[in-house]
Amino acid sequence: MKSRTKIDALLRSTETGIEVTVKGWVRTKRGNKNVNFIALNDGSTINSLQIVADPTIIAEDVLKQVTTGASIAASGKLVESQGAGQTVEIHASTIEVLGAADPEKYPLQPKKHSFEFLREIAHLRPRTNTFGAVFRIRHAMAYAVHHFFNEKGFYYWHTPVITGSDAEGAGEMFRVSALDPRNPPLTEDGEIDYKQDFFEKETNLTVSGQLEGELGAMALSDIYTFGPTFRAENSNTTRHLAEFWMIEPEMAFYDLSDTMDLAEEFLKYLIQYALDHCADDLAFLEKRLIDEEKNKPAAERSEMSLTNKLRFVLENDFVRLTYSEAIQILRNSKPNKKKKFQFPIEGWGTDLQSEHERYLVEKHFKKPVILTDYPTEIKAFYMRQNDDGKTVAAMDILFPGIGEIVGGSQREERLEKLTGLMDTMGVPQDELDWYLDTRRYGSAPHSGFGLGFERMILFVTGMTNIRDVIPFPRTPGSASF
Numbered sequence: 001m002k003s004r005t006k007i008d009a010l011l012r013s014t015e016t017g018i019e020v021t022v023k024g025w026v027r028t029k030r031g032n033k034n035v036n037f038i039a040l041n042d043g044s045t046i047n048s049l050q051i052v053a054d055p056t057i058i059a060e061d062v063l064k065q066v067t068t069g070a071s072i073a074a075s076g077k078l079v080e081s082q083g084a085g086q087t088v089e090i091h092a093s094t095i096e097v098l099g100a101a102d103p104e105k106y107p108l109q110p111k112k113h114s115f116e117f118l119r120e121i122a123h124l125r126p127r128t129n130t131f132g133a134v135f136r137i138r139h140a141m142a143y144a145v146h147h148f149f150n151e152k153g154f155y156y157w158h159t160p161v162i163t164g165s166d167a168e169g170a171g172e173m174f175r176v177s178a179l180d181p182r183n184p185p186l187t188e189d190g191e192i193d194y195k196q197d198f199f200e201k202e203t204n205l206t207v208s209g210q211l212e213g214e215l216g217a218m219a220l221s222d223i224y225t226f227g228p229t230f231r232a233e234n235s236n237t238t239r240h241l242a243e244f245w246m247i248e249p250e251m252a253f254y255d256l257s258d259t260m261d262l263a264e265e266f267l268k269y270l271i272q273y274a275l276d277h278c279a280d281d282l283a284f285l286e287k288r289l290i291d292e293e294k295n296k297p298a299a300e301r302s303e304m305s306l307t308n309k310l311r312f313v314l315e316n317d318f319v320r321l322t323y324s325e326a327i328q329i330l331r332n333s334k335p336n337k338k339k340k341f342q343f344p345i346e347g348w349g350t351d352l353q354s355e356h357e358r359y360l361v362e363k364h365f366k367k368p369v370i371l372t373d374y375p376t377e378i379k380a381f382y383m384r385q386n387d388d389g390k391t392v393a394a395m396d397i398l399f400p401g402i403g404e405i406v407g408g409s410q411r412e413e414r415l416e417k418l419t420g421l422m423d424t425m426g427v428p429q430d431e432l433d434w435y436l437d438t439r440r441y442g443s444a445p446h447s448g449f450g451l452g453f454e455r456m457i458l459f460v461t462g463m464t465n466i467r468d469v470i471p472f473p474r475t476p477g478s479a480s481f
């Protein structure tokens with residue numbers, strides 16, 4: 001095969017006059033009897049490369065097959081472009097059609113398609129400008145996650161996808177079983193006999209790698225996980241997926257305040273990385289948002305452009321306050337007094353809904369907020385119990401437009417306190433004996449948090465539906481492809 005140069009590299013190069021070969025998919029072809037202009041995109045950049053095809057050089061039957069969506073290889077001289085909007089173009093000496101795309105049937109037209117429509121054509125969705133940009137940024141963010149932690153001496157710790165425990169105690173899990181669902185073996189009591197299943201016990205897809213992550217931190221000091229996470233919660237919202245990716249660092253000898261510092265530094269690092277490395281894609285998404293906002297009433301338009309919003313988060317300290325302080329603010333807030341919240345704030349102890357989180361971030365503080373010290377009852381069993389006897393050392397980071405983006409805590413490292421709360425909450429100790437062992441042999445103060453990767457991508461790209469920042473979304477009633 002002929003060596004091929006990626007379009008991103010060509011558009012950056014200053015060298016012209018050389019012979020090159022490019023391969024990609026045709027975005028558009030326009031022109032006339034005398035000359036054709038082909039916009040070619042190969043996914044390496046949002047920008048397409050212009051290929052000038054002279055019908056006296058390129059055969060007519062070849063040009064006929066150069067239609068939107070077709071895959072082609074084009075060779076020719078790289079020259080400075082006369083046209084506006086591009087620095088270089090190729091004057092084609094040969095064009096080979098690798099895969100034609102019947103123009104009568106090709107589902108993508110050179111016009112705007114709705115995101116709902118595009119979700120149904122998984123193979124073409126990433127060929128659009130918007131999704132190309134989103135998925136390139138998604139890649140950059142994943143790379144930046146590893147870079148950040150590697151530089152800090154954290155180890156990438158692989159936790160299992162199939163587990164026998166419910167880390168969050170929420171019970172919203174997908175069962176993993178190799179039994180025949182039509183004819184499962186039964187115990188004497190008529191229950192399904194999982195002893196005869198593949199793992200000889202009940203197993204599920206993981207809802208979090210944290211508990212296994214803690215075992216890593218109790219030996220390697222600082223670890224992080226980054227993997228798929230599954231939740232069978234029936235939340236059909238723009239911020240929930242049944243399969244999402246989570247990053248969970250776990251640090252020995254960190255208290256809650258150290259953990260908040262790390263989380264804030266981490267989020268800012270990711271944003272800075274996107275600004276530094278994804279400028280073209282961000283510029284496209286920013287323009288897309290501005291165009292979209294033109295259709296909205298003035299009052300609903302956002303005050304900041306996408307990149308200004310990203311810079312704003314970088315330049316400001318996150319506000320830190322306790323759950324109790326937040327409840328005070330919410331109780332006295334206008335929407336609460338005017339009964340505008342769907343879930344009114346009754347008093348101390350109620351769980352915060354996303355409408356409350358977004359009020360704090362978007363209306364009251366107008367900055368990212370870290371809420372700490374939540375009531376024990378509304379949080380998980382493993383969080384460290386505060387001396388007041390009613391709160392735990394938890395922290396949630398709330399972002400504008402998103403709500404909760406990070407959830408974390410200092411962990412309860414004292415065995416008696418931990419088992420006491422497990423009993424109160426009805427968390428079975430026998431199943432988690434391996435976890436409790438960390439508190440029996442060389443227990444140490446430690447903390448960690450979880451960042452929802454897709455929620456972070458939502459924030460960075462300015463997309464509004466979490467289904468549109470993952471290539472193959474899984475949501476209630478939907479697991480195509």
Ligand code: 4AD
Pocket residue numbers: 167168207208209210231239240241242244246248249404405406407408409448449450451452453454455
């Ligand atoms: O707050 P969560 O449930 O925390 C944990 O799972 C802890 N074990 C983390 C830890 O301390 N190591 O989830 C963490 C984050 C949320 O803040 C949110 O960003 C994301 O994961 N998340 C989801 N993202 C998409 N779809 C869902 N259904 C999500 N559920 C949680």
Ligand code: MG
Pocket residue numbers: 396404406407
């Ligand atoms: Mg949470």
